[in-house]
Amino acid sequence: MGLLTDPRAGSGKIIKFLLKWERPLCFFLYISGIVWVLLLALPIFNDNTYFSENALLPGLVTKESNLEQITKQYYTYLINEMKRYPDVMPYAWLAAKLNQLHLDVFTHNFTLIYPFQEQRFTGQNIYGIIRAPRAASTEAIVVSVPFRPIHSIYLDTAPSIALLLAFAKFCRKQKYWAKDIIFLITEHEQLGIQAWLDAYHGVTSGNGGVLISGDLPGRAGSIQTAINLELHSMKIASIDVKIEGLNGRLPNLDLFNLAQNMIAKEGIRQSFQRRFDVKYKNKFKNWWYHFNTLLMMITSQATGIPTGNHGLFHRFGIEAITLEGFEKPGQQSSDGNFYQVGRIVESIVRSLNNLLERFHQSYFFYLLPSTDTYISIGLYIRSLVLIIGGIFVKAFSMWQRLQVSASTEDKKNIVVKQSKDDGFDIGIITSEILWAHICGVTIATSPFALTYVGKKLDFRTEDSIYFGFVVITILTLIWPFYFKRQMKYKNAALICVIALVELGTVLMCIAMHNFSLALLVAVIYVPYVFILPIMPKQNFTKFHRMLSFGWVSLHPFMIASLIIMCYTYVNFSSDSLPLILFRGYRAIKQAFVFSIVDSMIYGNWLYNVTISTMFPIWFLFWNILCSNIL
Amino acid sequence: MKKQWLSNFILAGIIRFLLMNSEYQKVISDRVEVSTALNSWKRVTEGVYLYNCGIDPYTGDLFHETPIGLYVFNFIQQHLSQWILFCLFVFTDLLTAVFLGLTAKQYATELISKQKIEEKLCNENKETRNDASIVYTSMIWLFIASFQINVSLLYIVPLALRLRHDPMLLAFSYLAIIAIFKSYPCIGDVGFYMSLLPLWKHLFQYTQQGFTVGCFMLFCTVFAPTVWYQWIYSRSANANFYFGVTLAFAIAQIFFLTDILFASVKHEFAVRHGINKDISGNTAKLLLE
Numbered sequence: 001m002g003l004l005t006d007p008r009a010g011s012g013k014i015i016k017f018l019l020k021w022e023r024p025l026c027f028f029l030y031i032s033g034i035v036w037v038l039l040l041a042l043p044i045f046n047d048n049t050y051f052s053e054n055a056l057l058p059g060l061v062t063k064e065s066n067l068e069q070i071t072k073q074y075y076t077y078l079i080n081e082m083k084r085y086p087d088v089m090p091y092a093w094l095a096a097k098l099n100q101l102h103l104d105v106f107t108h109n110f111t112l113i114y115p116f117q118e119q120r121f122t123g124q125n126i127y128g129i130i131r132a133p134r135a136a137s138t139e140a141i142v143v144s145v146p147f148r149p150i151h152s153i154y155l156d157t158a159p160s161i162a163l164l165l166a167f168a169k170f171c172r173k174q175k176y177w178a179k180d181i182i183f184l185i186t187e188h189e190q191l192g193i194q195a196w197l198d199a200y201h202g203v204t205s206g207n208g209g210v211l212i213s214g215d216l217p218g219r220a221g222s223i224q225t226a227i228n229l230e231l232h233s234m235k236i237a238s239i240d241v242k243i244e245g246l247n248g249r250l251p252n253l254d255l256f257n258l259a260q261n262m263i264a265k266e267g268i269r270q271s272f273q274r275r276f277d278v279k280y281k282n283k284f285k286n287w288w289y290h291f292n293t294l295l296m297m298i299t300s301q302a303t304g305i306p307t308g309n310h311g312l313f314h315r316f317g318i319e320a321i322t323l324e325g326f327e328k329p330g331q332q333s334s335d336g337n338f339y340q341v342g343r344i345v346e347s348i349v350r351s352l353n354n355l356l357e358r359f360h361q362s363y364f365f366y367l368l369p370s371t372d373t374y375i376s377i378g379l380y381i382r383s384l385v386l387i388i389g390g391i392f393v394k395a396f397s398m399w400q401r402l403q404v405s406a407s408t409e410d411k412k413n414i415v416v417k418q419s420k421d422d423g424f425d426i427g428i429i430t431s432e433i434l435w436a437h438i439c440g441v442t443i444a445t446s447p448f449a450l451t452y453v454g455k456k457l458d459f460r461t462e463d464s465i466y467f468g469f470v471v472i473t474i475l476t477l478i479w480p481f482y483f484k485r486q487m488k489y490k491n492a493a494l495i496c497v498i499a500l501v502e503l504g505t506v507l508m509c510i511a512m513h514n515f516s517l518a519l520l521v522a523v524i525y526v527p528y529v530f531i532l533p534i535m536p537k538q539n540f541t542k543f544h545r546m547l548s549f550g551w552v553s554l555h556p557f558m559i560a561s562l563i564i565m566c567y568t569y570v571n572f573s574s575d576s577l578p579l580i581l582f583r584g585y586r587a588i589k590q591a592f593v594f595s596i597v598d599s600m601i602y603g604n605w606l607y608n609v610t611i612s613t614m615f616p617i618w619f620l621f622w623n624i625l626c627s628n629i630l
Numbered sequence: 631m632k633k634q635w636l637s638n639f640i641l642a643g644i645i646r647f648l649l650m651n652s653e654y655q656k657v658i659s660d661r662v663e664v665s666t667a668l669n670s671w672k673r674v675t676e677g678v679y680l681y682n683c684g685i686d687p688y689t690g691d692l693f694h695e696t697p698i699g700l701y702v703f704n705f706i707q708q709h710l711s712q713w714i715l716f717c718l719f720v721f722t723d724l725l726t727a728v729f730l731g732l733t734a735k736q737y738a739t740e741l742i743s744k745q746k747i748e749e750k751l752c753n754e755n756k757e758t759r760n761d762a763s764i765v766y767t768s769m770i771w772l773f774i775a776s777f778q779i780n781v782s783l784l785y786i787v788p789l790a791l792r793l794r795h796d797p798m799l800l801a802f803s804y805l806a807i808i809a810i811f812k813s814y815p816c817i818g819d820v821g822f823y824m825s826l827l828p829l830w831k832h833l834f835q836y837t838q839q840g841f842t843v844g845c846f847m848l849f850c851t852v853f854a855p856t857v858w859y860q861w862i863y864s865r866s867a868n869a870n871f872y873f874g875v876t877l878a879f880a881i882a883q884i885f886f887l888t889d890i891l892f893a894s895v896k897h898e899f900a901v902r903h904g905i906n907k908d909i910s911g912n913t914a915k916l917l918l919e
Contacts, residue, residue, distance in 0.1 A: 249864060317865035364866035392845065399841045505849050509856045512867070 015400055022397040026390040026530045033386035034523065040380055041291035046373035049257045052361035056351045058258050059265055063350075064174075067166040067342030075162035075234060082150050082158060089147045089187050094126050097165055098183065101172050103128030106218040110195035112188075112211050115600050116451040116461045125196045127184040128168060129220045132177045140180040141352050142226035142320075143167065143345070144193065146309050147185050154189070160229035160325075161185060163338060167345055178353055180220035186309065193309040194602055201316055207600040225255060225352050225359065226320035227345065228310045233327035234336035238269040238276070239344070241371070242322040245311030246602055248301040248514030251319040252359035253366050253374060259321055260371045262347045266340040272371045273297055290369040297368055301516035304606040305598065312602065319359045365515065377515075384511050387522045388504045394530060395500035402493055425491050432495055432623065433616075440616040443472055444608050447596050465596065466589040473557045476619060480626030487627045489536055496534050499620040503529065506613045517606070521614065528554060532621060536629050548625040555622075556614050564588045635731070639724055646720050662858065666814040668694055678704050734829055737798045741832075748901050799894055802826050806887040810880050820883070836893035836900075839885050846882035850875050 018025065039045055051058060074097070081090040091107065098105045108125040131137055145160045168183045186192030191211065198205055198213035200223070241259045243250050263270040270276075273296040280286040306312060308322030325341065365377035447465055454464020503525070511518035532551065533544035552558060568584040575583070598604040649655065659665050659672065667673065677693030680686070681700060687693040695703065710718065785807055793800040802823055809819035834840070854875045860867035 249866065315864065317863070358865070360865075360868075395845075396841060501845055501848060505852050508849070509852055512853075512856050512860060512871075 018393060018397050019400060019404075022394065023530065026394050027527070029386050029390035029393065030527055030530070033383045033390075036383035036386060037380075037519070038291065040367065040375050040383070041294045041369045042287055043290070043373070045379065046369055046375055049253065049260075049372050049374050051254060051257060053254045053355070053359060055354050055356045056254065056258060057354050058261055058351050059347055061347065061350050063343045063346055065167070065170045065342045065346040066339055067163065067170060068336060068339040070166040070169060071159070071162045071338040071342065072234070072336060074165045075159055078158050078162055086150045088149065089124065089126075089185070091124055091126060094161075094185055098126065098128035098168065101128070101165075101169050103130055103168060103172070103183065104218055106216065108196055108199060108214070108216055110192070110199070110211065110213050112191055112195075112601070113209060115207070115210055115597055116447070121188070121191075123187040123192055123195070125184060125186045125192050127182055127196070129218065130168070130171050130177065130181045130183075131220070132180050133175055134178045135221075137180050138221040139178075140182055140220035140223045141349060142182045142184055142223055142313075142318075143349065144182075144184040144186060144226060144228045144309060146189055146192065146228070146230065147187050148189075155230070155232040157230050157232070159234050159338075160231040163229065163231060163342060163345065166338075167342060167349075170342075170346070171349075176350075176353070179224065179355075181349065182220050182223070190306060190309060190312060190602070194312050197312055197316060205315060205603045210600050223313070223316070223318045224355060226310060226313045226318055227259075227348060227352075228308055228320060228322040229325075229345070230308065230322055231325035231341065233325065234338065235327050236268060236325035236337055236341050237328035238271055238326050239263045239341075240271045240274055240324045240326065242307045242310065242324055243368075244297070244301045244307045245314035245320070246306045247304045247315075247605055248516060249311070249314040250301075250364060250366065251310070251314060251321055252362050252364055254359055254362040255319045255321055256368075257362075258351055259323060259344075259348060262344050262351075263323075265347070266344050268337075268340055268344070270371050272368055273300070275370075277370050277372065290373075294367060294369040294375075298516040298519065301514060302520050304514060304517065304604050315603070317358070367515070380515065381511065384507070384515065384519055384522060387519075387526050388507055391500050391504040391507075391526060391529065395497045395504070398493055398497050398500070398534075402490060402497075424494055425488070428487070428491050429495055429498070433498060433620065436616040436619045436623070437612075439476070439619060440612045443615060444611040446472065462589045462593050465592055469557050469592060473555055476622070477552060477555070480623050485623075485627040487624070487629055489629050492624045492627070492629050493534060495620055495624060496532075499617050500529065502613075503617050506617070510609065524559065525554060525614075529621070532625065534624060534629075551618075551622060551625055555618055556610050560591070561588045564591055639727065642727065643720050643724055646723055647716065650716050650719065661855075663817045663854065666816045668814045669816060669818070674703050675707065678707050730825060733798075734826070737829055745901055793894075796894070798829065799891075802829070803887060803891060806883060810883045810887070830890055830893070833890060833893035833897050836896040837889045838892075839889045843882050843886045843889065846878065846885070850879040850882060854879070 078090070078093070081093045084090075095105050095107065105126070105128040108127065110123055110125070112121045112123070113119070114121065129140075132139075143164060145157055145164050147161065148154050148157045150156075164183055164185065168181075171177065171181055184193075184196065186196060194205065195211055195213040196216075198211065199216045200219060202215075204211070204213070241256060241263070243256055245251070260270050260272075273293050275289075275293050275296070278289055280289060300307060308324070310320035310322040313320035323344070363374065363376055367375040367380050369375065446468065450468030451461055451464050454461070454468070457464070459467070507518045507522050510521070528551065531547060533540065533547055535544075553562065564587050565581075565584040568587050569580055572580055572583055595604070595607040599607045649658070659670075665672070673692055674695060677687035677695065677700060680690075680693070681704060687700065693700070706715065706718075786804070789800060789803055793803070805819075805823040805826070809815055809823060812819060854872060857867055857871040857875055861869055861872050
C-alpha cells in the first residue's frame with residue numbers, strides 16, 4: 001500500500017537521487033547492459049544443453065539404415081540427369097524415382113509476379129508422401145532439400161537429393177512410422193518452400209498477388225517438424241546446424257540439441273555458425289571465441305533473413321532446422337561417408353516420430369555461444385532491460401524536472417491561481433507526434449509510388465527506390481531548417497519524454513520477436529539519446545551543435561547505408577577505396593530493394609517496422625533539435 | 631459551442647462509419663481486445679441464427695446475451711437491412727457521446743457552484759480546522775480499508791459511503807472497478823471511463839502517479855498484441871505472457887483509480903480549508919499521513 005499512498009512519492013529521496021544522478025545513472029545502466037552481454041559468453045553464465053522433451057528418446061533405437069551405396073547410385077544418375085538439363089530441375093526423373101518407391105507423388109506449380117516490374121517467374125516443387133502405417137495421417141514430418149542447378153551460384157545440393165531418395169526408399173519398408181513423412185524437393189531456394197508452405201496451409205503470407213502459390217493436389221497431416229538438408233559433397237567432414245528463421249524466429253531448442261547430439265554420436269564434427277567447438281586453456285581466449293560465435297548468431301538473427309529453407313517453416317508453428325554438410329577443404333570426394341550421414345538423418349527422423357505432442361517443452365527464446373551450451377531468455381533479456389531501463393530513467397527525470405519547473409514558475413507569478421495551468425500545449429504536441437508517425441507510414445508505403453515515378457523516368461527499380469530514399473532522407477533532414485519553428489521548452493521536453501517512452505516500448509516489443517535486432521538498435525541509439533542536447537537554443541555551445549548534427553547519422557536510411565558500407569569494407573578490405581565505395585553503393589541499393597521485396601514476398605517486417613517506428617522517433621528528436629527552443 | 635459539437639459529432643460519425651466499411655473492419659472485429667465473448671457481434675448473429683433454426687443457442691458456449699436481448703436482436707436482424715444496422719451502431723455511439731458530454735457539462739457547472747459555496751463557508755469558520763482534520767484522517771482510514779479488501783463487492787459500500795456527496799466520482803470509480811475486475815474485459819470498458827477523465831482536470835494537480843500509469847498503460851497496450859501474436863500464431867510464447875501483460879494493465883488501472891480518488895480527497899480538504907497551493911509565497915504540498 002505504501003507504494004500507492006506514500007505522500008512523498010512526488011518528492012521522495014529516490015526522485016531526488018534520480019534527478020541528481022540522472023546522466024551517470026543512465027550511462028551506468030547502459031554500460032552494465034553491455035557488460036552483461038559480454039558476460040553472457042562466459043562458460044559460467046551458460047547452461048549445458050539438455051533434452052527437455054522425454055518423448056524424443058534420442059538415440060535409443062537400433063539404427064538399421066545403410067544408405068551409402070544407394071545414395072551413390074542415385075547421385076551418379078542425378079548428376080547425369082542434371083548435366084543433360086543444366087538449367088532446370090529434372091522434374092520427370094525425380095517424380096519417376098519417387099513413383100518407383102510407391103510414394104504418393106505430386107508436383108506443385110507456383111508463380112512469382114515480381115513486384116514493381118510485373119515480370120513472371122514460375123517454378124515447380126516435387127514431393128512424395130509416405131503414409132504412416134500406424135496412424136490416420138493426422139501428423140507429418142517434412143524432409144526437404146532445395147534443388148540447385150549445376151550453374152547455380154550456391155553450393156551444390158545434389159548429394160542431399162540423392163540421400164533424400166535413398167532415405168525415402170529406406171523409410172518405405174519400415175512399419176513403425178506413426179507420422180506421415182513428406183519428401184520435398186523445392187526449386188528457386190526460399191521461394192519454392194514459401195510457396196509450398198502457403199499452398200499447404202491455404203494462406204498467403206506476403207502481400208497478395210506477388211507469390212501465387214495455388215493449391216496442392218495432395219496433403220498429409222499437420223506438419224510437426226521439418227529437417228532441411230544441404231549436403232554439399234559425398235564425403236561429409238562436418239555438419240553445421242542452422243537455426244535462424246524469418247524475422248529472427250528460432251526453432252525449439254530440443255530440436256537443435258537432437259540434431260547436434262545425433263551428429264556427434266555418428267562421429268562427424270558438428271558446428272554452429274560454421275564454428276567448431278574449440279576449448280582453449282586460456283580463459284580469455286575461450287571467452288573471446290564463444291563471444292564471437294554469439295555475436296555471429298546475433299548479427300545473423302538481427303537481419304531477420306532466414307539462413308536456410310528451414311526459416312520459413314517457423315511462421316506456421318513448425319519447428320525446423322537445416323543440416324548443412326561440408327567436405328574437408330582440398331579433399332577428393334572419392335569415398336563417401338553417407339553411411340553415417342544417413343544414420344544421422346534416420347535417428348533424427350525416428351526421434352521425431354516418437355513425439356507425442358508438438359515441441360513445447362524446451363526454450364523458444366535462446367542464444368547460443370557454442371553447440372552444447374545455451375543462454376535462456378531469463379538471462380539475456382536482462383541486458384536489454386538494463387539498457388531500456390536507462391531510457392525510462394531519462395524520461396522520468398525529464399518529466400519530474402518539468403513538474404518542478406512548472407511549480408517554480410508558479411512561484412514567480414505571485415498571482416494566486418486556484419488551478420495550476422500546466423503550460424503544455426496539447427495541440428502542438430499531439431500534432432507533432434501524429435505528423436511524425438504519418439510520415440513514417442507514408443515512407444514505409446512509398447516504394448510503390450517511387451517505382452511508378454521511376455518507371456516514367458526510365459529508371460531501374462533499384463535506382464528509383466534508392467534515389468527516392470535519398471530524396472526522402474534529404475527532405476526530412478532539411479525541412480526543419482526551412483520552416484524555422486519556435487517551440488516552448490516545456491512542449492519540446494514533453495515531446496522528448498513521449499518519444500523516449502515510445503522508443504523503450506518499441507524496443508521491448510521488437511525484443512520479444514527478434515531480440516538481436518532490438519539489442520543492436522538499442523546499443524546504437526540509446527547512448528546518443530542520453531546525450532542529446534534538449535535545451536533552449538541560447539545555451540547551445542559548439543559541442544551541442546555538433547552533437548545535434550551527429551543525430552543525422554542515425555537516420556534509419558543513413559545508419560543502414562553506413563552499416564552496409566562498413567560490411568563491404570570488412571569483406572573487401574584489400575580493394576582500393578573507390579572500388580570499395582562503388583561496391584558498397586551497389587550493395588546498399590540492392591539491400592534496400594531486397595528488404596522491400598522480402599517484406600512483400602515473405603512478410604519480413606524489418607523494413608516496415610524500422611521505417612514506421614524508428615523513423616518517427618528519430619524524426620521527433622530531429623525536429624526538436626532543429627527548432628528554436630525558447 | 632453547439633456548432634463545434636455538431637462538427638465533431640459529424641466527423642466522429644463519419645470515421646466510425648468508414649471504419650465499419652473499410653478493410654480494417656475484419657481485423658478490428660477479430661482482435662481479442664475489442665471483441666470478447668460478451669460483446670462480439672458475430673456471436674450475436676450466430677445465436678440468432680441458431681434460435682431461428684429452432685436450436686437453443688444457450689446449449690453451446692457461444693451465445694451469452696440475455697433472452698430479452700435475443701428477441702431484440704432477432705427483431706433487428708430480421709427487419710433491418712445491413713445499412714440501417716450500421717447506421718444504428720453509429721447512432722447509438724453518438725447518443726452515448728451526447729449523454730456523456732451533457733453529463734460532463736452539468737457536472738462542471740454544479741462543481742463550480744458547490745466549490746464557491748464551500749469556500750464561503752470555510753472562510754467563515756476557520757477555527758474548526760483541527761476537528762475537521764481528525765474526521766478527515768478517519769475517513770482516509772476507511773478509504774484505505776476499502777482498498778485492502780480484495781473482493782469487488784466490498785468496494786461498493788465503502789465507496790458509496792465515502793463518496794455520497796459526489797455521485798459522479800462514485801460512478802466513475804465503479805466503472806473503473808468494473809473494467810478492472812470484469813471477466814472478459816474489453817478496450818471499450820476502459821475507454822468508457824477514460825472518456826470521463828477530463829471531468830477530473832481539477833484533480834490532476836494532486837495526482838502523483840501520472841507518469842508511471844501513463845507509461846504502464848502505453849507499454850501494455852503495445853506489448854499485449856505482440857505476445858498474443860506469439861502465443862496464438864507462432865506458438866513460441868504461451869498464454870502466461872499475455873496473461874502477465876493483462877495483469878500489469880489491471881495494476882496500472884488500479885494505480886490510476888487510487889490516484890484519482892486520493893487526489894479528490896486532497897482536493898476536498900484543500901477546498902474546505904481554503905488552502906491554495908501557495909502559502910505565503912512558498913509552494914505547499916499536501917501530505918496525507
